[in-house]
Amino acid sequence: MPMYSNRAKLMDDDCSLLLWYKSRVQLNQYDENQNPQGICNLGVAENHLCEEELIAKMRSVSSWSGQFNYYPDPSGEFPFRQRLCAFFNETFCSKQTTLDPARMLISSGVSGTIALLSVLIADAGDVFLIASPYYTAFDFDVAAMARNSLIKCPLLNQDIGEFSLSVEIFKQGYENAVAQNLRPRAIVLVNPHNPLGDIYDEVVMQPILEFAAEKRLHVIVDEIYALSVFQNQRPFKSILNYTSLPDPERTHFLWSFSKDFALSGTRVGVLYAGTKDICRVGAKLNFLMVPSSAIQMTLKLILDDCEWTNAYLKLNQCRLTEQYQYAKTQIEQMDKRIRIRDAQAGLFLWIDFRSILTKVTFEEEHKLFDEFFNHGIYITNGLAIGCSEPGWFRMIFTVKNKWIQEGIERMKQALNTYKLSSS
Ligand SMILES: Cc1ncc(COP(=O)(O)O)c(C=O)c1O
Numbered sequence: 001m002p003m004y005s006n007r008a009k010l011m012d013d014d015c016s017l018l019l020w021y022k023s024r025v026q027l028n029q030y031d032e033n034q035n036p037q038g039i040c041n042l043g044v045a046e047n048h049l050c051e052e053e054l055i056a057k058m059r060s061v062s063s064w065s066g067q068f069n070y071y072p073d074p075s076g077e078f079p080f081r082q083r084l085c086a087f088f089n090e091t092f093c094s095k096q097t098t099l100d101p102a103r104m105l106i107s108s109g110v111s112g113t114i115a116l117l118s119v120l121i122a123d124a125g126d127v128f129l130i131a132s133p134y135y136t137a138f139d140f141d142v143a144a145m146a147r148n149s150l151i152k153c154p155l156l157n158q159d160i161g162e163f164s165l166s167v168e169i170f171k172q173g174y175e176n177a178v179a180q181n182l183r184p185r186a187i188v189l190v191n192p193h194n195p196l197g198d199i200y201d202e203v204v205m206q207p208i209l210e211f212a213a214e215k216r217l218h219v220i221v222d223e224i225y226a227l228s229v230f231q232n233q234r235p236f237k238s239i240l241n242y243t244s245l246p247d248p249e250r251t252h253f254l255w256s257f258s259k260d261f262a263l264s265g266t267r268v269g270v271l272y273a274g275t276k277d278i279c280r281v282g283a284k285l286n287f288l289m290v291p292s293s294a295i296q297m298t299l300k301l302i303l304d305d306c307e308w309t310n311a312y313l314k315l316n317q318c319r320l321t322e323q324y325q326y327a328k329t330q331i332e333q334m335d336k337r338i339r340i341r342d343a344q345a346g347l348f349l350w351i352d353f354r355s356i357l358t359k360v361t362f363e364e365e366h367k368l369f370d371e372f373f374n375h376g377i378y379i380t381n382g383l384a385i386g387c388s389e390p391g392w393f394r395m396i397f398t399v400k401n402k403w404i405q406e407g408i409e410r411m412k413q414a415l416n417t418y419k420l421s422s423s
Pocket of ligand 1: 045
């Protein structure tokens with residue numbers, strides 16, 4: 001008799017490479033004081049750039065209330081949802097929209113939220129279309145409870161050799177799914193994009209929303225990097241601020257405190273759903289994963305201090321811009337053949353090592369990945385995040401100074417070893 005269920009076995013198999021490496025690296029992570037020989041983790045999208053300011057602020061607002069002893073509201077605390085609606089209105093909405101807390105659910109990060117949403121909008125076996133490369137931990141999220149899977153729609157346009165979002169890739173993905181007797185249920189859009197750092201404007205998004213409406217597909221818009229936009233970029237326009245949506249009831253917004261507030265440890269994600277009813281039903285399951293009232297109300301206090309929040313978001317954007325430029329320049333100077341695609345937002349560099357590889361194959365990409373890992377640096381290879389072309393890597397740059405310097409130094413050494421071994 002096996003120890004655990006078939007369901008647990010499936011869940012174990014679903015675990016993406018991304019999550020596997022994350023747990024492995026976290027056991028021996030570089031720290032300039034505590035563990036200088038540890039692995040330089042430049043693979044997990046966390047932001048350490050404003051850590052000191054955040055710790056000070058979190059400490060200054062944290063205090064215990066009797067209310068925290070008891071069960072939270074399974075939809076998320078009402079005052080917190082009200083505060084978030086006001087925050088999104090102020091931050092994202094230029095027109096006079098009033099967001100409704102009854103259409104909002106607070107869950108366990110965007111990961112928990114998309115897992116929950118999958119249960120709510122799709123049946124087991126249904127598929128979602130996603131532009132690739134993408135954040136592949138989603139494979140696990142949509143499978144874990146709901147048993148859904150993702151169909152990759154490659155962003156790489158072979159004719160022009162560029163990664164570009166268009167409705168055509170989803171039309172193709174839709175046809176591929178149907179040809180395999182699969183039922184597409186939703187399109188997942190990540191804007192700003194991980195790993196490209198592109199921002200998609202309304203002109204690009206509208207045809208996709210229209211195609212989804214025509215096929216009665218839900219649209220899940222993950223805007224987890226909405227406020228992590230570099231300075232001097234065109235302003236980001238949230239789906240919450242679109243003047244018209246072709247199918248508003250099937251259009252759902254996701255966000256969390258993990259990236260823009262650099263608080264991935266709080267596990268607080270937000271769903272703003274197309275209808276109140278999705279939230280009403282969702283709250284039943286959400287009781288299993290709603291974050292504690294203590295953390296929700298602490299985050300409410302942060303948002304209540306608008307002056308601090310605005311200053312923090314500005315500071316974060318300034319540091320993101322500086323560190324992005326620094327890391328990009330350092331790596332491009334290592335070898336003139338390395339190309340880094342320009343990004344407008346996010347915590348990552350999308351690096352093209354194709355001309356360094358002896359052969360442009362996924363096997364060779366993996367050799368380079370192993371060389372980096374053996375030199376104590378973890379960055380994500382393109383294959384692990386569903387890239388259709390070998391030779392691309394995603395590197396997180398939002399770590400402390402010593403950490404990024406050490407990572408870049410190790411990368412240089414790894415590249416030298418790789419070149420010597422393949423010459
Ligand atoms: C696009 C995207 N969505 C969701 C997540 C997961 O976010 P959370 O920490 O809120 O679960 C990540 C994390 O890297 C991400 O990049």
